[in-house]
Amino acid sequence: MTEVIGTRTTSPASTTSPDVAAAAAQFLSPVVIELQALAVNGKQAHWHVRGSNFIGVHELLDTVVDHAQEYADTAAERVVALGLPIDARIQTVAEKTGTTAMPAGFQKSDTMIQAIIGQIDVALAVVNKAVTELGEIDPSSQDVAIEIARGLDKDRWFLFAHISE
Ligand SMILES: [Fe+2]
Numbered sequence: 779m780t781e782v783i784g785t786r787t788t789s790p791a792s793t794t795s796p797d798v799a800a801a802a803a804q805f806l807s808p809v810v811i812e813l814q815a816l817a818v819n820g821k822q823a824h825w826h827v828r829g830s831n832f833i834g835v836h837e838l839l840d841t842v843v844d845h846a847q848e849y850a851d852t853a854a855e856r857v858v859a860l861g862l863p864i865d866a867r868i869q870t871v872a873e874k875t876g877t878t879a880m881p882a883g884f885q886k887s888d889t890m891i892q893a894i895i896g897q898i899d900v901a902l903a904v905v906n907k908a909v910t911e912l913g914e915i916d917p918s919s920q921d922v923a924i925e926i927a928r929g930l931d932k933d934r935w936f937l938f939a940h941i942s943e
Contacts, residue, residue, distance in 0.1 A: 791861030792859065792860045792861035794860045794861070794916070798860070798915055798916045799857075799860035799861055799862050800862070801911070801912065801915045801916060801919075802856060802857055802860050802862075802912065802915075802916050802919040803857045803860070803862040803864075805904075805907065805908040805911050805912055805919070805923070806853045806854075806856055806857050806908055806912075806919060806922065806923070807857065807864060807865070808874070808904040808907075808908075809849075809850075809853045809901070809904050809905050809908055809923065809926065810850050810853050810854045810857075810864055810866050811866065811870070811871050811874045811875055811904075812875060812876070812877070812897075812900055812901035812904050812905075813846045813847070813849050813850035813853065813901055813926075814846075814850050814866050814871045815871055815875040815877050815897065815900075815901075816842070816843075816846040816877075816894075816897045816898065816901050817843050817846040817847050817850065818871075819877065819880045819893070819894065819897050820839055820840075820842045820843035820846060820894055820897070821839075821840075821843055822880050823839050823880070823885075823890040823891075823893060823894050824836055824839035824840050824843060826883060826884045826885055826890070827839065827884075827885065827886075827887050827890045828884050828885065828886055828887065829886050829887035829888075831887055831940065832887070834940075835887045835890070835891065835940060838936060838937065838940075839890070839894065841933070841936075842894065842898075842933045842936075842937070845929055845930075845933055846901075849925075849926040849929060849930070850866070852922055852925070852926065853922055853923070853926065854866065856918070856919055856922045860919075875900070876900045876903075876904075877896070877897050877900045878893075878896050878897075878900070880893050880897075881893060887940065888940075888941050891937050891938075891940050891941050892941065894937060895934060895937050895938060898930055898933065898934045898937070899934075901930060902927065902930050902931070902934070905923055905926050905927045905930060906923075906927055908920070908923035909923045909924055909927055
């Protein structure tokens with residue numbers, strides 16, 4: 779794939795076919811959007827949660843935020859590694875996220891946990907779609923989505939255990 783032009787050597791941005799890169803961008807971009815939204819709303823919940831179990835929920839929400847940022851980075855860098863850009867500007871995230879509104883201000887922990895579980899479920903929908911759609915097209919991109927799905931399922935469980943009977 780590397781071409782020598784005169785004395786200059788040029789390499790393509792990626793050796794992956796443009797169709798494969800486009801599919802990875804198509805299905806991983808919504809994943810990045812929802813994970814960035816989860817990170818922002820997770821911090822909102824981290825700062826405003828209240829209740830007798832405050833410290834545990836406060837710290838768990840920060841872990842959820844850390845994971846969301848880490849997963850967003852993994853998904854975004856997969857697309858960029860294939861030679862395509864990601865649009866995760868704050869305006870784009872706000873326009874495209876499917877998340878439901880977060881409650882404003884201080885809230886009891888059950889309310890905050892429900893809100894963040896709702897945000898995780900929105901993210902899981904696009905992550906699971908990426909897992910389904912990318913398997914035939916690009917197993918490496920599918921693997922990124924699978925890893926994220928597994929992590930979000932676990933964070934959802936840790937949150938849900940606080941509010942289940
Ligand atoms: Fe903090």
